[in-house]
Amino acid sequence: MPDSRIQVGVIGRAHGVRGLLRVTSHTADPADLTAYGSLSDAAGQHYMLRWVSEGVAEVSRLVGGAPVKVADRTAAEKLTNTKLFIDRSALPPPEEDEFYLADLMGLAVVDRDGKPLGTVAVVHDYGAGASLEIERPGAAPLLLPFTAACVPAVDIAGGKLVAVLPEEIVVRPTSEDTAA
16 A cells, blocks of 8 residues: 555535535545544645534644634635545554455456456445456556455455456457467
């Protein structure tokens, strides 16, 4: 895992004129986002959140360790699309057969026979279930549902996962396969 940070939310658009912001939480219970305390952005700036209603928060930037509340719409608008992170060590270890999606990125993907298929480049999760984007050298990426049927084995420690491609997915040879 190249980065010890995990994205747990994102600041959305301004809400009203007093500096409130819509915030999307990526935690199992959205209210838990504030339980982690200080959250950081990609540049390392720290923020504190206080929920004022469902999906709407008062945001304070930590300056010298002291919270400075975002107090107007103009300041709030500057934070739109700010990704919020916590350090990985703040998360509990996943249960058996559970994974943090960030842990899947970079894993080698092999078929049941151990033949390499590619590498997990991106994990997409739009709310209806995760899918894996498998990058393949010299070929278009594959999109694979992250289900027990399509991914029967995940070995985080071993750095790989086993994929069973649905019949609907036709794998064309890569340029590496045809060169051999």
